[in-house]
Amino acid sequence: MTSRASQLALPIGVVGVVLLLVVPLPSAFLDLLIAFNITAAIAILLVSMYIRRPLDFSIFPSLILVLTLLRLSLNVSATRLVLRDGYAGKVIDSFGHFVVGGSLVIGLVIFLILVVIQFAVITNGAGRVAEVGARFTLDAMPGKQMAIDADLNSGLIDEDEARRRRADVTAEADFYGAMDGGSKFVKGDAIAAIVITIINLVGGFAIGMLQRGLSPAEALQTYSLLTIGDGLVSQIPALLLSVATGLIVTRSTTNGDMGTDAAAQIGAQPRALFIAGAAAIGIGLLPGIPKLPFILVGAAVLLIAQRTSSGAAKAAKTELTVAAANAPSQEETPDSLMGEMRVDPLEVVLAPDLVDLVDSGVGGDLLDRVRALRRKLALQLGLVMPPVRTRDSLDLPQSGYSIRISGVEVGRGQAPPGHVLAIGEDLDNVPGRPTTEPVFGLAGKWVPVEARQQAELYGASVVDRSSVLITHLAEIVQTHAARLLGREDVKALVESVRRTHPVVVEELTPALMTTGEVQRVLQALLAEGVSVRDLVRVFEALSQRAKAGSDLDGLVEASRLALGPAICDTWARDGVLQVMTLDPVLEQQLVESARPTETGTVIALPGGTAERVVDSAMQRLVEAERTGAQPVLVCPPLVRAALRRLLAPHVPRLPVLSYAEIDPTLQIETTGVVNVGTAIAA
Structure with a gap:
């Protein structure tokens, strides 16, 4: 029942607010609504002080609109009663007579001061903070999303926590965007209050003289005081709402409410409080300055400083005691040693000046690319790449990085900040540092980012630093997939x-x-x-x-x-598989020299025949690659594994397939024949 009532209360209230614009209200009901308006503004101000983070009050931008509409509706209703009856209820009458002492000048001055405070100070500042906050929040949104993905990939959080954090990031962006618009409502409300007050003053003065036959002084005194009372009644809750808006948009996420945080953070600096208290007492001792107020305030501040200082000392002592109690003993336990001995399966070590690659706050996207790489390798190799630990090290040279597997370095490269890698020839006229691309060994040059277009004009392929590192990492993982x-x-x-x-x-x-x-x-x-x-x-x-x-x-x-069809599909291009074959005489010799051992089949070739086989295979591969081909070597199934072991240390990029693995649906194109006699002649 309570839930249903809360669901209906706000929609009914908004409809009622709209009706206030056209339906006349009795003065007693107007008093009730004015009291509700002031109370609601006070409650919202207090809520904004007690929340721990802005998203805890995410409905606030919508409440700004609803309460602004309510306040304007009350202005319209009060204006109708003032101009029609010369009376708008006891609340407005008391504000017009008692609060400002029945003086039109005092009322106008107080009203204008409240308007200036709200419009020129609080609303203007809150609007600017909301605008900047919305812009920065939207700019930081991709980095925050990448940081969440990085924590998920590294196993620091689970999928549910990642989903909750992503929702918080989206909600935060929506909230600050809404606050940027909501602050405009508060600003427009301040302008509307001035316009409505001027209209009421002119209208009341005209009605009093022309319709009621009052003298100018009587008309001014009667209607103007009511108008000022109406303005004060509207501006006080408007000012409270403006202050709440300022508190919300300037509030940072903490673990306590505003009062607790203020007391803790100010009390954490007792030396500043001691100086402030002494300064206040010193001012009170100056000739011609009233002594009692400054001495009393200074003494109070010194008392607070003394208490916070002693409290901080006790807290520090307690913290040291707890730290000493929880500190590990000097004697190293087996568990602690095991923790220090643990080796990460895959690690990327960066020089200190390359940390920006993983800092999402400055646009670093390396962790996000690692996540994409894990998915790519899982779909390509069927291997789930282990989490990549990323850390910095002073042992590396400037702009250098190192890729390690089980603590052993397997690759090293450079990625200087502010540069991109231009791969190509004829780059002598492009400023930069010559280098060699770490994966394919291509000649390149690290050029400044400003010279990127110049390098592209010379026909170079330009690659950013993260792409260089992630391509190197992908090659390392594929090469050492078995170890991982x-x-x-x-x-x-x-x-x-x-x-x-x-x-x-x-x-x-x-x-x-x-x-x-x-x-x-x-x-x-x-x-x-x-x-x-x-x-x-x-x-x-x-x-x-x-x-x-x-x-x-x-x-x-x-x-x-x-897996034969899948293996062939890896190397086939447009339905064509380019192959290197063995000379029939050599093939027969390999089959006859195959010998089974405990570690697998080996080929027992006489003399330097094995070296000539390797040389011939290397020559045929180089010749094929010069024509743009990517061939595989085919051989009988009996010797495939042994021949692969023979060639792998010298020609690692040459795949060796057996005749049985060839997909019959593919078209075969021969690019060369491995012939021992040819190798000898070369």
């Missing part, structure tokens, strides 16, 4: 498949393979750049192959065979 796939990650992947395909998982683990063995297979696939996103096909293939044996090469080849 931990046992817990594999368990999470298995459980994910279990939820959708429980039979597939039950057949595989733990009946046929352990989690560790599944991890080794997935790591081997990732090491060759094969996506493990289709885990259902991988697990089905492993279930069939594991019954015949648990050798790693056999399990990996079975998985690759199941």
Whole structure:
């Protein structure tokens, strides 16, 4: 019942306020509404002082409009009664006679002072603060959203907390935008009060003389005092609402109300209070200055300073005692050592002058790009990239960064502030520092941001600092994906498949393979750049192959065979797969020299034949790349794993596929033949 009443109260009240503009009111009812208006203004002022953050009073902009409309409606109703009856109720009459002592001059002066205070000081300042606050809040909104996403990605908050913070950021932007408009209502109300008062003065003077036959002095005294009373009755709640507006827009988010914060923050500086009290007493001792007021105020301030100082000393002593009690003992425990020994799986270390890359307040978007990278790699490789810890270090050179896996540096680069990376040739006339792009080894130059257009005119590809770092990080993660796939990650992947395909998982683990063995297979696939996103096909293939044996090469080849179309699709372009083949004689020699070992199949080639195979493969790859091709090397399934191990240290960018993995729907285009005789001749 209470909820339904609260839902109906405000709409009915707004409709009633509109009716006040056209329906005459009895003076007694007008008194009641004036009392309600003043009381509501006082209540809103007190609420604005006790809230801890502006969003706790998010309805305030709407209340400004409603109360402003109520105040103007009361002005219209009071004007109607004053001009018609020469009487507008006891409240307005008492304000016109008792509050200003029945003096028209005093009433006008007080009214004008209130208008000046409200219009020129409080309303004007609050409007400016609301405007700036709305602008800054909107500008900071993307950075706050990115900071929330960064906390979510790093695991500091969960999804529900992130959703709540995003809603707060949106609500804050909406609130300050509404306050910017709401302050205009208060400002317009002050202007309307002056206009209404002037109209009432002129209208009352004319009615008193022309219709009621009063003398100019009597008409001025009667109607003008009522008009001043009406103006004061309206301006007092308007002034209170203006003060509440100023308090709301200047209020920062804290853990206490305004009074508590003021007492705590002022009391935290007892030295300033001591000086202020002594200064007040010193002023009172000057010749010709009344001594009693200044001495009393100075003594009171000194007393407050003394109490706050002793309270601060006790609080500091208590804090030290608690800190000493909670301080860890000098003897290091195993748990504390384990915490310090913990190594982050993936880490980006920045030089101190690169911290702006992760500071959303100055436009840093690195953390947001890391989040996008995690999603991209998950969809591309089937690997959930571990959270990236970002920190700064004085050990790095200026403008440098380092990418580390399990505490070991695997990549390093530079991203000087105020510069962009221009990649291209003929950049001699562009100012900047020559460098080498860290991922593809392309020649480039770090040029000032101001010279970006100049570099583009020379045909260079211009990349911002965050893109350089995130591209480097992506390459590092793809290259070392096998190292980043931990046992817990594999368990999470298995459980994910279990939820959708429980039979597939039950057949595989733990009946046929352990989690560790599944991890080794997935790591081997990732090491060759094969996506493990289709885990259902991988697990089905492993279930069939594991019954015949648990050798790693056999399990990996079975998985690759199941993923053959997807593997080919990775390297195919427009339905065409460019391949390098083996010379038939060499192919037969490789098959005959394949030898199984405990660590997998190896190729036992005589003399320097292995080196010539590597050299020939490298030559054919370079020749193909010069024509813009990106070929793969195809070979018999029996030697694929062994041949890959032979070539990987020297030609890591050359994929090795077996004939069984080739998708028959693709068109095959041969770009070269690996021939030992050719390598010898070269």
